[in-house]
Amino acid sequence: MQRRVIFDNKALPYLLLAPQVAVTLIFFIWPAAQAVWQSVHLQDAFGLRSQFVWFENFEAVLADPNYLDTVRVTAVFSLSVTALSMGVALLLAVLADSRIRGAGAYKTLLIWPYALAPAVAAVLWMFIFNPEIGLLGRALNDLGYAWDYRLNGEQALTMVILAASWKQVSYNFIFFLAGLQAIPRSVLEAASIDGASAVRRFWTITFPLLSPTTFFLLVVDVVYAFFETFGTIHALTHGGPGKSTETLIYRVYQDGVINNDLGGSSAQSVILMVIVIALTAIQFRFVERKVHYS
Amino acid sequence: MATVDLNRVRKSYGAVEAIKGIDIAVADGEFLVLLGPSGCGKSTLLRMVAGLESITGGEIAIGGRVVNGLEPKDRDIAMVFQNYALYPHMSVFDNMAYGLKIRGVPKAEIQARVAKAAEILELGRFLDRRPSQLSGGQRQRVAMGRAIVREPAAFLFDEPLSNLDAKLRTQMRVEIKRLQDRLGVTSLYVTHDQVEAMTLADRILVMNHGVAEQVGTPLEVYQRPASLFVAGFIGSPPMNVLDAHVEADGRTLALPCGAALPLPHPQPALNGREVKLGIRPEHVAVSADGALSVTVDLVEALGADTVVYGRLPNGEALLVRMAGLPVCREGETLRLDAPPPALHLFDGATGRRLED
Numbered sequence: 018m019q020r021r022v023i024f025d026n027k028a029l030p031y032l033l034l035a036p037q038v039a040v041t042l043i044f045f046i047w048p049a050a051q052a053v054w055q056s057v058h059l060q061d062a063f064g065l066r067s068q069f070v071w072f073e074n075f076e077a078v079l080a081d082p083n084y085l086d087t088v089r090v091t092a093v094f095s096l097s098v099t100a101l102s103m104g105v106a107l108l109l110a111v112l113a114d115s116r117i118r119g120a121g122a123y124k125t126l127l128i129w130p131y132a133l134a135p136a137v138a139a140v141l142w143m144f145i146f147n148p149e150i151g152l153l154g155r156a157l158n159d160l161g162y163a164w165d166y167r168l169n170g171e172q173a174l175t176m177v178i179l180a181a182s183w184k185q186v187s188y189n190f191i192f193f194l195a196g197l198q199a200i201p202r203s204v205l206e207a208a209s210i211d212g213a214s215a216v217r218r219f220w221t222i223t224f225p226l227l228s229p230t231t232f233f234l235l236v237v238d239v240v241y242a243f244f245e246t247f248g249t250i251h252a253l254t255h256g257g258p259g260k261s262t263e264t265l266i267y268r269v270y271q272d273g274v275i276n277n278d279l280g281g282s283s284a285q286s287v288i289l290m291v292i293v294i295a296l297t298a299i300q301f302r303f304v305e306r307k308v309h310y311s
Numbered sequence: 312m313a314t315v316d317l318n319r320v321r322k323s324y325g326a327v328e329a330i331k332g333i334d335i336a337v338a339d340g341e342f343l344v345l346l347g348p349s350g351c352g353k354s355t356l357l358r359m360v361a362g363l364e365s366i367t368g369g370e371i372a373i374g375g376r377v378v379n380g381l382e383p384k385d386r387d388i389a390m391v392f393q394n395y396a397l398y399p400h401m402s403v404f405d406n407m408a409y410g411l412k413i414r415g416v417p418k419a420e421i422q423a424r425v426a427k428a429a430e431i432l433e434l435g436r437f438l439d440r441r442p443s444q445l446s447g448g449q450r451q452r453v454a455m456g457r458a459i460v461r462e463p464a465a466f467l468f469d470e471p472l473s474n475l476d477a478k479l480r481t482q483m484r485v486e487i488k489r490l491q492d493r494l495g496v497t498s499l500y501v502t503h504d505q506v507e508a509m510t511l512a513d514r515i516l517v518m519n520h521g522v523a524e525q526v527g528t529p530l531e532v533y534q535r536p537a538s539l540f541v542a543g544f545i546g547s548p549p550m551n552v553l554d555a556h557v558e559a560d561g562r563t564l565a566l567p568c569g570a571a572l573p574l575p576h577p578q579p580a581l582n583g584r585e586v587k588l589g590i591r592p593e594h595v596a597v598s599a600d601g602a603l604s605v606t607v608d609l610v611e612a613l614g615a616d617t618v619v620y621g622r623l624p625n626g627e628a629l630l631v632r633m634a635g636l637p638v639c640r641e642g643e644t645l646r647l648d649a650p651p652p653a654l655h656l657f658d659g660a661t662g663r664r665l666e667d
Contacts, residue, residue, distance in 0.1 A: 203396035206363050211410030211457070212384035221409075225400045309400040 049290065055283035067280075074284035083260065084268070084285075091264040094178060095242035101182040103234055106189030107227075111219070113190075114197040124194065131187035135248030142180040142253060166254065170261025173254050177262050180253060181246040189234050196230035197223065228308040236300050243293050265289045313374030313387075313464035313497055314339050315360065321368035322355055322521075329355050331521040332369065337465075340495045346508040347518035348544070353501045354469055356518070360499060361390050361467050374464050389458035393470040395450045397442040397457075403429075404438040407456045421460075428456040431490070448479045455490065466491075468500040472507065484510060505545050509533070517541045535655075539662040542589045542655060548618060548630050550655070551595075555588035557581045564588060564654070568623035570602045575651040578665065586665060587657040592618065592632040594653035597639075601648035605629050610637050621645060 024030050056074055058067040078084050113124055130138065148154040148165040157164035166173040200223060208218045224231075247266050250256060256263035256271060263271065266289065273282025315337040322330035330352045337343045345353040358364040360371055362383035370377050378386045389410075397406050404425055411421045429435045432452040442450055451471060458466055471487070472480045488511055491498055502508055508515050509529040517524045517532060517540070525537035536542035542550040555564045557574065561582040564572045572588075574581075595603070605621030608628075619631040619639065631647060639645055656665040 201394060201396065203392045203394055204398060206361075206383075207390065207392060207396040207457075208398070208409070209363075210361060210383045210388065210390050211461070212413040213409075214384075217413065222398060228400075 074280040098242040102185035110193035139252030319369035344508040344512035352521040387464040389463040390467040466498040568625040589655035592630040598648035601646040
């Protein structure tokens with residue numbers, strides 16, 4: 018049965034919708050449209066004149082071997098961040114869900130990192146990994162391991178992956194914990210009476226029943242890794258050393274804001290937008306089929 | 312098939328003692344119902360047999376083997392839960408086959424066993440469906456199917472019918488009874504519903520506050536309740552309980568309302584003592600020279616029988632259940648009689664039955 022609300026005033030429903038529409042228009046549609054417009058124009062260095070250049074910006078971006086490197090870095094980064102933050106969060110949630118002493122305090126502590134600004138989180142990681150003042154960074158060097166993320170690209174990438182994942186673990190943890198608590202205990206008890214070991218119970222009962230949560234987090238985490246990790250990377254490595262931690266979103270900033278190539282940067286934005294839309298569509302089309310909604 | 316033996320079984324949560332030493336020997340193939348109000352510990356006791364709750368003290372043995380330290384999977388039992396506890400992401404077939412697959416039963420045998428259970432429970436058409444596509448009664452049948460295919464030593468039922476509506480509950484009750492008769496598997500069945508207990512049980516264990524108030528066949532529990540609690544819990548409407556005084560001559564009971572009833576059996580030890588007198592509403596009969604006189608407060612006509620809420624001259628309430636349609640009206644005075652065999656005497660302090 019469908020419930021319909023009837024408004025006496027014809028303008029009222031539009032008025033009620035207006036704030037949301039305004040937010041979407043101002044913060045998404047407008048900049049996105051501007052990016053699309055700029056991506057097919059070439060501007061002079063001072064932004065005084067621009068010229069319509071068809072798809073030249075796109076051609077230039079795609080022909081740049083550095084750009085493909087950035088795509089590779091982004092793929093490694095996003096995949097690692099998504100897998101790591103979801104895996105660790107699931108593990109922690111499973112532990113928190115089992116009856117342990119002080120579970121309440123443990124849960125609260127795990128949620129804290131989510132409340133930190135990316136820049137603050139980055140400073141924290143610096144205090145850990147900086148080769149001169151960082152706790153772990155110094156210890157590694159003292160042990161004879163040449164640790165310096167400012168020189169070694171792979172070490173830098175590892176560090177930003179850790180930092181970015183760490184921030185997302187809290188968010189994933191809350192959802193996984195809620196998902197776990199929604200699984201009726203009696204179903205797991207029935208499985209244990211049926212003879213399933215704890216590991217088997219997890220993989221044949223808990224994990225499939227968590228799939229709606231897992232799928233939701235997969236979509237959110239991929240978007241997070243693509244877009245929202247800018248702050249972490251910016252504060253920790255500035256995309257360096259030598260572009261080794263430069264993801265697509267960081268390159269958009271680098272080329273547009275630092276290098277003043279507005280056309281090329283906009284073309285990258287548009288490409289990035291298409292990639293994320295495509296990824297999300299693929300997830301909904303293929304992964305969601307395996308999801309069990311109760 | 313096996314016996315289930317509970318020997319001084321106790322359970323505490325910190326300082327709170329939930330189960331205070333239960334002893335019961337369930338015979339092979341017996342249907343034992345654990346009956347009691349919510350919070351009496353009956354579900355906890357069942358879960359301890361299943362291995363889902365730890366045992367604080369005492370011993371539980373299934374088929375002669377002490378299972379205190381064993382995991383649920385090693386106890387050779389199957390359990391049916393109140394909320395069915397089906398695996399929502401599996402088909403009916405997979406729900407039933409899950410335990411067999413884990414135990415490494417060959418595929419062909421799994422097929423055969425599930426097919427047989429499905430036939431017994433008339434689930435054949437639903438094997439490919441998900442639990443969410445089934446009605447409550449069908450889900451409960453799947454839960455029973457899951458228990459049957461395992462061919463366990465004992466079935467444990469934890470209020471399996473409580474989530475069903477009244478009509479379906481009656482129907483499923485009959486099905487469970489038939490199934491247990493057919494399979495002959497030792498069963499422990501937890502319920503708070505006295506009708507389920509009376510109809511299903513070979514023996515009933517009535518529990519209250521973690522203590523076994525009485526163990527007996529349904530008719531024993533009804534005819535000779537061992538305590539005031541059992542007397543009040545079994546029977547509908549519940550038994551009337553009145554104060555009474557055993558006269559010094561040991562032959563009559565004097566009631567505060569002025570009436571005197573003959574004592575069913577002379578009990579010299581009781582002479583001159585205060586007791587509690589229990590009379591079932593259905594054992595009170597209208598009689599022109601009856602000893603009890605009540606004013607009718609309210610009449611409930613149920614069709615097959617009538618419940619009369621009466622009031623004795625001293626204000627005490629007396630419930631009467633009569634067969635057939637009402638024979639009295641509100642405000643009228645009735646004379647009633649309770650024949651001596653229908654009188655139950657209890658100790659006012661301990662609530663225990665005074666044996667006759």
